[in-house]
Amino acid sequence: MLGVRVFRATRCVPAAAAVLPREVAPTVRKAGVSLPLARVVAPLRPLTTAAIRCAHAPNAQQVETGPLEVTESLANERKVSVVFGDKSSSSFPYVWLRENCQCRACFNKIAIARTFLVEDLDLDIKPKDVQVTDGGLTVEWPDGHVSSFDGPWLHQRAFTQEARERQRSRYMLEKVHWGPEFQVPRVEYRPIMEDDRALLEWILLLERYGVVMLENSSTKKGAINDLINHFAFVKGTHYGTDYELVTNGTPNNLAYTGVKLGLHTDLPYYELPPGTTWLHCIQQHVGEGGANDVTDGLNAAKVLRERHPHHFETLVNTNLYFQDRGFEIYQFDKITKMRTIELDDLGNPNKIHLASQSRDSIMDLDSDGVIAFYHALKAFNHILYELSIRVKTTPGDILVMDNTRVLHGRTYFNDVSSNSTRRIHNAYVDWDELRSTRRVLQDKLNVSIT
Numbered sequence: 001m002l003g004v005r006v007f008r009a010t011r012c013v014p015a016a017a018a019v020l021p022r023e024v025a026p027t028v029r030k031a032g033v034s035l036p037l038a039r040v041v042a043p044l045r046p047l048t049t050a051a052i053r054c055a056h057a058p059n060a061q062q063v064e065t066g067p068l069e070v071t072e073s074l075a076n077e078r079k080v081s082v083v084f085g086d087k088s089s090s091s092f093p094y095v096w097l098r099e100n101c102q103c104r105a106c107f108n109k110i111a112i113a114r115t116f117l118v119e120d121l122d123l124d125i126k127p128k129d130v131q132v133t134d135g136g137l138t139v140e141w142p143d144g145h146v147s148s149f150d151g152p153w154l155h156q157r158a159f160t161q162e163a164r165e166r167q168r169s170r171y172m173l174e175k176v177h178w179g180p181e182f183q184v185p186r187v188e189y190r191p192i193m194e195d196d197r198a199l200l201e202w203i204l205l206l207e208r209y210g211v212v213m214l215e216n217s218s219t220k221k222g223a224i225n226d227l228i229n230h231f232a233f234v235k236g237t238h239y240g241t242d243y244e245l246v247t248n249g250t251p252n253n254l255a256y257t258g259v260k261l262g263l264h265t266d267l268p269y270y271e272l273p274p275g276t277t278w279l280h281c282i283q284q285h286v287g288e289g290g291a292n293d294v295t296d297g298l299n300a301a302k303v304l305r306e307r308h309p310h311h312f313e314t315l316v317n318t319n320l321y322f323q324d325r326g327f328e329i330y331q332f333d334k335i336t337k338m339r340t341i342e343l344d345d346l347g348n349p350n351k352i353h354l355a356s357q358s359r360d361s362i363m364d365l366d367s368d369g370v371i372a373f374y375h376a377l378k379a380f381n382h383i384l385y386e387l388s389i390r391v392k393t394t395p396g397d398i399l400v401m402d403n404t405r406v407l408h409g410r411t412y413f414n415d416v417s418s419n420s421t422r423r424i425h426n427a428y429v430d431w432d433e434l435r436s437t438r439r440v441l442q443d444k445l446n447v448s449i450t
């Protein structure tokens with residue numbers, strides 16, 4: 001049995017020596033006013049590599065004591081508890097340490113991929129020895145294999161609330177809910193194409209608010225592709241990757257008509273609907289109509305939960321078929337089964353799938369379930385419109401929306417009789433590409449977002 005041993009390193013650097021992050025608060029223009037973008041925090045100073053020797057503690061191990069480095073460890077039956085230079089602490093299970101050994105035999109650092117196999121993992125493994133060394137942890141396993149872990153590497157992976165929240169926001173920024181007073185943030189198109197910081201600031205706005213208007217792009221088709229190809233690729237659908245929404249006489253989608261479109265998310269008949277939808281106004285209908293209603297579905301879900309919890313539960317638990325059939329580049333027959341409100345792992349609404357246009361009349365429900373669903377949908381629809389705003393794009397505008405949370409609709413217009421054709425170029429990009437670009441730019445520009 002492994003005994004309980006305490007390995008203590010001397011803290012030679014006073015707490016005040018730890019450098020606090022420097023805060024910078026850039027602003028972006030939002031409908032003519034300044035809006036705090038995000039707390040952008042400068043990175044922590046580089047860690048010292050020089051070992052610090054302390055004459056007053058001859059028996060202590062001599063280790064680095066940067067804020068993210070290990071100063072103490074306490075081994076017990078299944079885990080080792082570690083204290084870092086910033087006074088934070090975390091336990092690390094042996095089973096986790098063994099699987100995450102960073103040696104060449106267990107981890108390929110070029111591919112950034114684990115090569116150690118689960119079949120070789122002993123769930124009850126206990127180290128022969130655990131030592132604090134050079135501000136990190138060295139673990140010797142019963143078979144003689146030795147694993148070394150850097151302090152900052154362990155600190156980033158600590159199982160503390162703080163470390164977990166840090167990673168959650170790197171994964172996905174917290175979304176800001178909005179209602180009818182909201183003004184869509186407006187950002188100039190050109191700087192985004194030329195400046196990484198402008199590109200990052202725009203993605204941050206889109207991730208937080210779920211809608212941004214890019215202004216002054218071009219009145220020619222292709223501005224969307226130019227921007228998207230700058231950092232990612234256009235997501236293809238059965239309508240292709242490059243199509244215009246123009247009214248035509250034989251529409252295979254209501255978008256190709258002038259009828260009023262109710263608030264909806266795009267393409268819920270895809271198992272993975274596009275993360276963002278882009279509407280580039282090439283030519284706008286002159287006169288009444290052709291505007292976009294836009295609403296924050298997550299805010300509406302929150303209000304529905306407060307006002308009508310039973311309707312909220314219905315929309316969280318009822319699976320609905322969505323369908324799309326037709327011919328464009330090839331013949332298609334799509335069917336999905338989706339819930340209107342999807343919750344995240346913490347129980348909060350994080351995705352909306354709603355498009356009455358393509359919700360199937362075939363329903364995998366009993367007849368009472370059908371009635372309950374319609375009551376819930378009607379209540380939700382009412383709140384969605386109550387919280388909505390209306391915008392009308394002008395030529396050169398690109399309206400970009402988070403298709404997982406922001407619903408859009410379109411007011412009726414008749415460009416056949418008025419002879420002013422409305423031409424909108426539509427494209428999609430997934431959040432995988434946008435969030436990936438945000439993280440790459442965060443690291444490149446040394447910006448951490450809190």
Ligand SMILES: [Zn+2]
Pocket residue numbers: 101102103104105106107145146147
């Ligand atoms: Zn190893």
